[in-house]
Amino acid sequence: MRRSTARLADGREIIYFDDTPDAPPRTAADTRDLPEQQPRSEIRRDPLTGEWVAMAAHRQTRTYKPPADLCPLCPSTPGRPTEVPESSYDVVVFENRFPSFAATVPMVEPTVFGLPMAARAPGRGRCEVVCFTAEHTTSFGQLPPGRVRTVMDAGADRTEALAALPGIEQVFPFENRGEEIGVTLHHPHGQIYGYPFVTPRTGRMLAVAAEYQAEHGRPVMGDLLAAEQAAGTRVVASSDHWTAFVPPAARWPVEVHVVPHRQVPDLPALTDAERDDFAHLYLDVLRRLDGLYGRPLPYVAGWHQAPVRSGRDLAWLHLEVFSVLRAADKLKYLAGSESGMAVWINDVTPEQIADRLRSAV
Numbered sequence: 585m586r587r588s589t590a591r592l593a594d595g596r597e598i599i600y601f602d603d604t605p606d607a608p609p610r611t612a613a614d615t616r617d618l619p620e621q622q623p624r625s626e627i628r629r630d631p632l633t634g635e636w637v638a639m640a641a642h643r644q645t646r647t648y649k650p651p652a653d654l655c656p657l658c659p660s661t662p663g664r665p666t667e668v669p670e671s672s673y674d675v676v677v678f679e680n681r682f683p684s685f686a687a688t689v690p691m692v693e694p695t696v697f698g699l700p701m702a703a704r705a706p707g708r709g710r711c712e713v714v715c716f717t718a719e720h721t722t723s724f725g726q727l728p729p730g731r732v733r734t735v736m737d738a739g740a741d742r743t744e745a746l747a748a749l750p751g752i753e754q755v756f757p758f759e760n761r762g763e764e765i766g767v768t769l770h771h772p773h774g775q776i777y778g779y780p781f782v783t784p785r786t787g788r789m790l791a792v793a794a795e796y797q798a799e800h801g802r803p804v805m806g807d808l809l810a811a812e813q814a815a816g817t818r819v820v821a822s823s824d825h826w827t828a829f830v831p832p833a834a835r836w837p838v839e840v841h842v843v844p845h846r847q848v849p850d851l852p853a854l855t856d857a858e859r860d861d862f863a864h865l866y867l868d869v870l871r872r873l874d875g876l877y878g879r880p881l882p883y884v885a886g887w888h889q890a891p892v893r894s895g896r897d898l899a900w901l902h903l904e905v906f907s908v909l910r911a912a913d914k915l916k917y918l919a920g921s922e923s924g925m926a927v928w929i930n931d932v933t934p935e936q937i938a939d940r941l942r943s944a945v
């Protein structure tokens with residue numbers, strides 16, 4: 585894999601990850617006359633729940649479902665420059681032009697005006713876009729295993745790079761796929777968020793992991809993994825280094841967690857063998873997801889990594905994939921109980937989901 589970096593016309597960083605042996609040097613200049621963006625996001629801490637919320641009002645003007653011949657993620661062609669100046673690429677990562685978090689966000693007052701209990705801070709972090717392939721009309725599940733490996737390597741590279749930036753506390757690589765998830769660009773791509781705080785879900789999982797570790801002297805994920813492998817009823821697929829299973833208390837009508845057999849905090853800690861092995865297993869899982877309703881499944885897939893500075897000995901890297909689709913043409917909505925109280929009501933059991941996914945190829 586060859587890594588090369590450049591700058592876009594407005595100063596944003598772009599990084600090419602090439603796995604094609606004869607890939608040309610990435611030297612194309614961004615010829616666009618692109619005004620520099622001034623992201624103005626801020627974060628505010630809810631004084632009652634203690635959770636941070638980001639406000640990024642400048643994102644209202646972002647590109648919304650452009651026609652395919654105007655896709656900003658396709659390579660540039662003569663007379664039609666895009667976000668990627670090169671005429672081809674394998675995997676490319678660049679800073680989001682409309683970020684929720686950015687390093688250059690101006691300072692704000694430390695509390696909301698008149699509310700000393702409501703902390704406030706600039707939304708300083710980083711948001712990146714990852715293009716998995718130069719091909720517009722394909723999907724992650726159709727990538728060859730070697731390309732999935734390159735995406736893994738890019739994710740590990742970006743995790744290390746973002747973790748080294750001042751103020752970033754957690755790095756979250758994820759993919760949103762499908763219009764039902766709210767995807768505005770159809771080109772196969774993901775995103776990487778560098779948050780200026782530890783996310784609520786990770787904070788909760790680390791607290792539970794700490795409690796379990798104190799009581800049993802072992803990591804909860806390790807014990808869960810061994811028990812799932814022994815039970816087998818919720819296991820969807822497994823390989824030398826990974827097991828994919830439906831969690832015992834699945835919240836979504838389709839939900840699969842892909843867990844490495846070794847406790848590692850994040851993507852950079854995975855070995856070559858674990859990365860290669862993941863590519864094959866994950867492609868198998870994605871084939872099953874698309875086979876479930878006989879249509880491309882809209883999904884969210886996200887890497888749960890240890891925070892940058894805390895809980896690194898407690899966390900256990902894993903990927904969580906879920907879908908909002910409860911039938912081929914029916915969406916699960918986050919209604920009163922889910923959105924109001926964070927209490928999920930699932931009308932299918934995890935064992936049924938696993939059973940359907942095992943036979944969905």
Ligand SMILES: [Zn+2]
Pocket residue numbers: 655656657658719720771
């Ligand atoms: Zn495209």
